[in-house]
Amino acid sequence: MTTRQRNLLMNGLFLAACAAILLFLLQAPPETTRPLPHDQDHERFMTMKRKEAEKFCDACHGPQGVAPLPETHPPKFRCLF
Template identity: 45%
Template sequence: MTESSGHIASGAGCRKKRKIWLLNLLFLLAGAGILFLLWLAPPASTPAMPKDEHHAPYQTGSKRAAEKHCQECHGPEMSNPLPKQHPPPYRCLFCHRRA
């Protein structure tokens, strides 16, 4: 192996190390950017499902099974209907997290 071929091999290794270092730096910057955007996100504004005796049976188990019972109280003309500006009531626990 000549000096010139050894020099070429070390130059290629240096470029590879620089590329790996650059990729690591880009990964860290992307991760920091994502964390920064999450930090700027507004707090949750949708109220959680109340933790009372009426909602207690729906705090555990399948969300889909629990959502089948929401209209019993929150349907039109029921004891506690949804406001007019409320989105369609077919995925209640998508927005209203369990307490």
């Protein structure tokens, strides 16, 4: 195999891999997790980092809070804060 043929083969394999990755990403399901509401209650958390702001969630959204989260709420690691 000549150098030219080897280069063409490698370029073709690279393009095929890029196309496969692109197709995989295009088939991803749409995002279903809603972002944090941008209202007066949540406004102060918008400027905080996620880990810092998460410390305050249970005060209102815990089982005994003012607005407990529904059973269908996604787990914390899916939070789009």
